[in-house]
Structure formats: structure tokens, C-alpha cells
Amino acid sequence: MSSVITIENVNKTFRAQDGTGVNALENINLTIEQGEFVSFIGPSGCGKSTLLRIIADLIKVTSGTVTVNGKPAEQARKDRDYGFVFQNATLYDWRTVRRNVELPLEIMRYSKAEREQRATEMLKLVELAEFADRYPYQLSGGMQQRVSIARALSFQPRILLMDEPFGALDEMTRERMNNELLSIWGRLKDMTVIFVTHSISEAVYLSSRVVVMSPRPGKISRIIDIDLPRPRGSQTRDMDAFFHLSSQVRHALRGTTPDERSPAILHDGIHD
Amino acid sequence: MLDDALNRDALEREASGGLPSAGSFTAKQQSDMEAATGSALTVTADDIIDYKTRTLGRDYLALAVLFFLVVAWHIQNPLATYALQFGRAWRNAGLQTVMGFGLIVLTGVFILAITRSRAPEDQVRGAAKGLRAVAVAILVLYCALTGMAAIFKWNPLAAVVGVDAVWMMEQVDDDTPPDVSARLQTTLVISTAFEYAAIASVIVLWRPWTRFGLYRRAGRRQFAAIVVGAAFLLIWEALILLLGIQEFLLPRPSVIAGTFLETYPRLVSAAWITFQNAFWGFVLGCGLGILTGMIAARFISFSRALLPIAIAINAVPIIALAPIFNNWFGGLNPFSKIAICAVLTYFPAMISTVRGLTTVDPLSLELMRSYAASQIAIFRKVRLPNALPYIFAALKVATTLATIGAIVSEYFGGSTAGLGFKIRDDAGLFKYPDAWASIVMASLFGILFYLVVSAVERALLHWHVSFREK
Numbered sequence: 001m002s003s004v005i006t007i008e009n010v011n012k013t014f015r016a017q018d019g020t021g022v023n024a025l026e027n028i029n030l031t032i033e034q035g036e037f038v039s040f041i042g043p044s045g046c047g048k049s050t051l052l053r054i055i056a057d058l059i060k061v062t063s064g065t066v067t068v069n070g071k072p073a074e075q076a077r078k079d080r081d082y083g084f085v086f087q088n089a090t091l092y093d094w095r096t097v098r099r100n101v102e103l104p105l106e107i108m109r110y111s112k113a114e115r116e117q118r119a120t121e122m123l124k125l126v127e128l129a130e131f132a133d134r135y136p137y138q139l140s141g142g143m144q145q146r147v148s149i150a151r152a153l154s155f156q157p158r159i160l161l162m163d164e165p166f167g168a169l170d171e172m173t174r175e176r177m178n179n180e181l182l183s184i185w186g187r188l189k190d191m192t193v194i195f196v197t198h199s200i201s202e203a204v205y206l207s208s209r210v211v212v213m214s215p216r217p218g219k220i221s222r223i224i225d226i227d228l229p230r231p232r233g234s235q236t237r238d239m240d241a242f243f244h245l246s247s248q249v250r251h252a253l254r255g256t257t258p259d260e261r262s263p264a265i266l267h268d269g270i271h272d
Numbered sequence: 273m274l275d276d277a278l279n280r281d282a283l284e285r286e287a288s289g290g291l292p293s294a295g296s297f298t299a300k301q302q303s304d305m306e307a308a309t310g311s312a313l314t315v316t317a318d319d320i321i322d323y324k325t326r327t328l329g330r331d332y333l334a335l336a337v338l339f340f341l342v343v344a345w346h347i348q349n350p351l352a353t354y355a356l357q358f359g360r361a362w363r364n365a366g367l368q369t370v371m372g373f374g375l376i377v378l379t380g381v382f383i384l385a386i387t388r389s390r391a392p393e394d395q396v397r398g399a400a401k402g403l404r405a406v407a408v409a410i411l412v413l414y415c416a417l418t419g420m421a422a423i424f425k426w427n428p429l430a431a432v433v434g435v436d437a438v439w440m441m442e443q444v445d446d447d448t449p450p451d452v453s454a455r456l457q458t459t460l461v462i463s464t465a466f467e468y469a470a471i472a473s474v475i476v477l478w479r480p481w482t483r484f485g486l487y488r489r490a491g492r493r494q495f496a497a498i499v500v501g502a503a504f505l506l507i508w509e510a511l512i513l514l515l516g517i518q519e520f521l522l523p524r525p526s527v528i529a530g531t532f533l534e535t536y537p538r539l540v541s542a543a544w545i546t547f548q549n550a551f552w553g554f555v556l557g558c559g560l561g562i563l564t565g566m567i568a569a570r571f572i573s574f575s576r577a578l579l580p581i582a583i584a585i586n587a588v589p590i591i592a593l594a595p596i597f598n599n600w601f602g603g604l605n606p607f608s609k610i611a612i613c614a615v616l617t618y619f620p621a622m623i624s625t626v627r628g629l630t631t632v633d634p635l636s637l638e639l640m641r642s643y644a645a646s647q648i649a650i651f652r653k654v655r656l657p658n659a660l661p662y663i664f665a666a667l668k669v670a671t672t673l674a675t676i677g678a679i680v681s682e683y684f685g686g687s688t689a690g691l692g693f694k695i696r697d698d699a700g701l702f703k704y705p706d707a708w709a710s711i712v713m714a715s716l717f718g719i720l721f722y723l724v725v726s727a728v729e730r731a732l733l734h735w736h737v738s739f740r741e742k
Contacts, residue, residue, distance in 0.1 A: 058638050077644055084642040090635045094657045094735045103653065107645045135735050 047218025083152030372422025553613020565625025628659025
């Protein structure tokens with residue numbers, strides 16, 4: 001395994017209107033290997049989305065270095081090394097589902113035939129092939145988000161960055177989307193996923209590693225390896241190990257140590 | 273584009289089956305539809321239309337096609353153009369050309385909207401399919417014959433019958449050789465047969481009898497407006513009779529309507545002159561407005577400096593400049609009117625373009641950044657489509673502004689034609705019902721102008737939230 005993303009001594013300070021600085025991220029160090037599924041979890045204001053955007057070069061670091069595929073983050077963005085999925089599907093209302101998936105391909109100057117073929121393939125992957133000619137507003141929220149995943153994957157990036165992609169969905173849809181994401185990730189060999197969430201169960205269920213972050217200033221408080229067997233499914237959620245790991249994450253978030261005699265209340269997420 | 277818009281509701285219906293949250297049907301509507309399909313003894317399944325998600329778009333289109341068919345028939349033969357009241361309205365050569373193009377474009381859109389529709393009720397088989405093909409063929413032929421006559425002033429039918437093209441342009445009178453007028457008569461009979469066949473074809477394609485439910489719903493919706501409108505006219509009529517108001521102060525609506533019906537051929541000619549000024553002013557003003565808006569939006573600091581000034585100028589009653597413009601360009605020069613309309617429409621178009629291009633969802637821009645998209649790609653794929661609803665809102669306002677500008681500048685200026693001139697002239701001669709009839713014609717043209725722009729908007733922006741089915 002080789003490291004795909006290396007984050008060294010990253011600091012990020014946002015300038016507020018009154019001139020004072022807000023320390024969004026302080027001294028972040030993290031290495032992510034190829035094919036990993038890493039989740040960033042933490043309460044609001046811990047800088048998890050900021051860190052993801054820094055990896056994507058959507059915002060710049062104040063100090064420190066970010067290396068993606070052995071290149072500076074800016075070069076990796078220009079080389080289109082990653083796909084990004086936002087919290088909102090961010091589909092363009094005026095394009096059909098198919099043309100939304102083709103959007104990055106158009107910008108990257110793929111031929112028309114190749115665009116069509118890739119879009120068809122990707123829509124099959126997210127099981128929306130029969131909705132190709134609909135407009136986004138005709139789809140449900142979950143379907144829209146699947147389109148946006150198809151769009152992010154359409155140019156076959158080796159890295160997928162996801163910023164709370166299922167945060168706006170209800171619990172049932174979210175669990176189904178989690179399964180679909182895992183099956184897509186399973187089929188695309190060696191794709192690296194970084195997934196920002198504020199749901200403990202989602203982070204544990206999906207990830208191979210969970211990065212727990214704490215706010216003010218934003219920093220990594222713990223990294224927890226999730227060694228649950230794959231493929232994962234509904235049986236995974238009933239495993240003792242799943243409960244145990246969820247409780248570890250919860251304690252890491254609260255800054256406490258797990259107490260075996262009084263198990264933490266399960267199933268609750270972090271509410272903003 | 274338009275047929276996409278027409279198809280959309282059908283798509284929604286398909287979608288509702290597999291789509292729990294995006295479905296546009298309640299369980300009751302679903303079961304109603306199933307029941308209707310099940311009991312389809314007298315009506316075939318194809319004839320069942322879900323009226324709740326339909327619009328009257330196709331009906332307006334069909335009516336417009338019928339109107340243009342009839343107008344083209346009046347244009348293509350001098351016997352109709354000069355001898356009939358309705359024909360006399362279309363004597364202007366420029367107007368004839370426009371009506372010819374209008375017929376061809378509208379019929380084309382109409383045929384495509386129906387034949388390319390994927391709505392279930394538009395799928396026909398067997399004999400109905402043959403009938404539809406015949407109807408399309410007749411319409412295409414009719415458009416070719418009369419459209420050509422209207423646009424190129426050359427009637428193929430007359431050529432076949434043996435009438436020289438010269439006679440097609442002139443009024444038939446005592447000087448016309450008798451054999452020519454006889455042949456013109458023959459041409460007229462043949463083209464009338466064609467006209468009836470074309471009208472029947474439109475109705476075959478339109479199938480209004482499958483859409484009665486839609487009309488009932490539309491009637492119910494518009495009922496209040498119709499009642500209020502009728503009551504307004506009745507009260508107007510009654511008050512003038514009861515209070516004995518003199519005609520030059522305010523004529524009765526029935527008198528205005530009578531004058532209108534009597535003089536509308538001349539009013540159409542006058543309105544055509546006014547409309548041309550309004551239209552070219554609209555094109556010039558909005559074109560420059562959109563162009564400079566694009567440039568201004570590209571340079572944010574520039575547009576920040578420019579926008580307050582533009583808004584301030586927009587608040588100036590530009591129409592008051594009309595006499596000055598007439599002085600600059602000459603009262604008889606149509607450009608003085610065009611310039612007023614252009615200045616009137618420029619600022620709304622420019623301001624809206626800047627707003628539309630700069631009011632973009634930040635996530636959409638971040639997405640483009642993640643693709644390392646060029647500025648040109650961002651402009652074409654995000655900013656411009658995002659700006660279109662803003663631009664069309666401005667264009668719709670501009671149609672009204674341009675109509676007002678054209679009329680008022682004629683009113684001020686030394687022009688010798690047009691509605692504004694006619695209103696002033698008639699009022700000066702105490703022909704108040706005539707002036708009022710001109711006002712009615714001016715509103716008709718203004719409304720028509722607005723509706724045409726709205727129709728284009730609807731066809732292009734069918735995805736926009738304001739056009740989605742409720």
C-alpha cells in the first residue's frame with residue numbers, strides 16, 4: 001500500500017470581518033493509504049469540512065503541506081485526481097440527469113460517444129439508468145444524491161471526497177445509501193474515499209478508519225481503526241464489535257474513556 | 273424544446289410509479305386513473321388524459337396555427353386580401369412576410385410537438401396513425417403553398433392556373449382583364465378547399481375532444497377573472513347610459529367595440545408600424561443590455577461601480593426624452609422611436625443580466641472549481657443558464673416598455689403613421705371612439721408581444737421552478 005494523501009502540519013486560520021483570526025485547523029497530520037475508506041467525524045466547527053476542502057484545494061492552507069497522489073493539492077485538482085460530492089446534490093436544474101453526469105466529461109473534453117457511454121455506465125452503477133432523461137426536480141433527494149455520486153465518478157477518479165453527502169436524508173434512506181456506497185466502493189477496486197459525517201453509526205459502518213476531530217481549534221483527537229469484516233451488511237450493525245467501536249468513537253468525541261460497566265447510550269448521533 | 277415541455281408531465285406520470293417521494297399523484301388520483309383505464313369501454317386508454325398535470329400550451333399553439341392558416345389564406349389571393357374586411361388588415365408587404373414565416377414556424381412546432389411527444393395519449397396506431405400522416409402532409413403542403421405566397425409574393429397555385437404574378441399583388445377592379453379575375457376566382461376556390469383541409473388537419477392533430485376536462489378545469493380557474501372582466505364592462509356601459517356621460521369624455525365599450533370592428537384593418541397597419549419600432553428598439557436595447565451586462569459581470573469591480581448608476585438612470589423617466597430624441601434623429605425618422613425604445617429597455621436588461629450572472633449558488637462554483645474548469649466553461653455551463661430566468665424576467669418587462677415607448681414617442685413626434693399618431697390625430701378631430709379603438713389595438717399588440725416572449729421563455733426554461741407543475 002502506498003500513501004495517497006499526506007497532510008503535514010496543516011494550519012488554517014479564517015480572517016473574520018473584525019480582523020481577528022479563527023483557528024479552524026491546528027497542526028493536522030494525517031496519512032491516507034490507497035484503497036482506504038476514511039471518515040472524518042466531529043461536532044460542528046471542528047473543521048472536518050474545512051480539512052476535506054483543503055485536500056480538494058477548494059480552499060488554501062494557512063501553513064503546512066498537503067500532498068495528493070505525490071503532488072501538491074492544487075496540481076492534483078488541476079489533474080482532476082478526485083471527485084467531490086457535496087452535502088447538497090448540487091445538480092444543475094437545466095440539465096437532465098444524464099447531462100448532469102456528463103458535465104465533468106464535457107469540461108474535460110471527452111468525445112460525445114465516450115460521454116454517453118460513461119454516463120450510461122455510471123447511471124447503471126447507481127441504478128438510475130431509467131431516469132436518465134428526467135430533470136433533477138423530478139427525483140427524490142436520495143436519487144439526486146446518487147446522481148451526484150455518478151457525476152463524481154464519471155471521469156474515474158481514484159479518490160472520492162464526500163462532504164456529509166447523506167446528511168440531508170432520512171435515516172432509512174441514509175442506511176440504504178450507505179449500502180449502495182459500499183457496494184460501489186467494493187466494485188471500484190482500490191478507490192480511496194474520504195467521507196465527512198456527523199453520524200457515528202454511519203462512520204463506523206462505512207469506514208476502515210475513523211478520524212475523530214474536536215473543535216476550537218479544530219484538531220484530530222483520535223484515529224480509530226475499524227476492523228469489522230467486509231462485505232458489511234445489516235448483520236454488521238448487530239455485531240458486538242460494531243457497538244464496541246461505536247462506543248469508542250462516542251467516547252473519543254466526548255473526550256472520555258469507555259467504561260465497560262455502563263455502556264454509552266447507543267444509536268444517537270451528534271446533533272448540531 | 274417545446275415538445276420537451278409538453279412531455280414533461282407525461283414523464284412525471286411514469287416516474288410516479290417507481291418514485292415514492294417525487295410522485296405527483298396521490299393514491300386517490302392513482303386509483304382514479306386505474307379505474308378510468310379499467311372501464312375504458314367507450315374511450316380508449318389513449319384518450320385518457322390526466323388533466324391535473326396538463327397545461328393549455330398545445331391548445332394555444334393549435335389556435336395560433338389556425339389563426340395563421342386563415343391569415344395566410346387571406347394574403348395569398350388578392351380577391352381575399354382586398355375584398356374582405358379581414359383580408360384588408362394584412363395588406364402590408366412586410367407584415368405579410370412575417371405572417372408567412374409565422375405560419376411555417378408555428379405549424380412546424382405544432383407538428384413536432386405532437387409527432388415527437390412521448391405522452392401516452394399521443395401514441396396512435398393503425399388507422400389513426402395513417403390519418404395523422406395525411407393531416408401532417410396536408411399541413412406541410414398548405415404551408416408550402418400559402419407560406420410561399422405570403423413570403424415571396426409568388427403563388428404556386430396561381431402559376432399553375434395561369435395567372436401572372438403581377439396580378440397577385442393588385443386589387444381586382446374594373447381594369448382587371450376578365451379572364452384574369454376568372455382564373456383568380458378558380459385559384460381562390462382551390463385554395464379555399466385547401467384551407468378547409470388544413471383546418472381539419474389541425475383539428476385531427478389537436479384532438480380537442482380529448483381535452484374537455486382540461487378546458488373545464490381552466491374555465492373553473494379563470495371563472496372569477498372572466499366574471500370580474502364582464503362585470504367591469506357592463507358597469508362601464510351602464511354608468512355611461514345612466515349618467516349621460518358624453519361620448520367624447522368616455523365612449524361606451526359597445527361603441528368602442530363597434531368602431532374597432534369597423535376600422536381594425538387600418539388599425540392593424542398602424543399597429544404594425546408602431547410594433548416594428550417597438551420590436552427593433554427592444555432588440556437593440558435588450559441586445560446591448562445583455563451584452564454590456566455580460567461584460568460588466570465579468571469585471572466585478574466595474575459592475576459594482578456601474579450598477580448604482582444604471583439603477584439611478586433607470587429611475588429617470590426616460591420617456592420624457594422622446595421629444596429630444598425626435599429632435600436629434602428627426603421626427604419622421606423611425607430611428608428616433610427605435611432609440612427611445614432601446615434606451616427604455618436597455619437598463620432593465622443590463623441590470624438583470626448582471627444580477628443573473630453574479631447571483632450563482634456558491635456550491636455550483638465550487639463544483640466547477642473541483643473540475644478545474646476554465647472561466648469560459650463556468651460562464652457557459654453555470655452562469656449563463658443561471659442568468660436566463662433573470663434575463664427573461666427583464667425581457668418580459670421590456671416588451672411592455674418598448675410598446676409604451678413606441679406609442680408615446682409617436683405621440684410627441686412629427687410622425688405621420690402608427691398608433692400613437694393615430695390616437696393623437698383622432699383625439700384632435702374629436703373621434704374619440706376611434707382613439708379608444710386604437711388604444712384597444714395597442715393593448716392587443718402589447719399583450720401579443722409579451723405572450724410571444726413568455727412562450728419562448730416557457731419553452732427554454734421549462735426546468736425552472738416557476739414552470740413546474742404544481
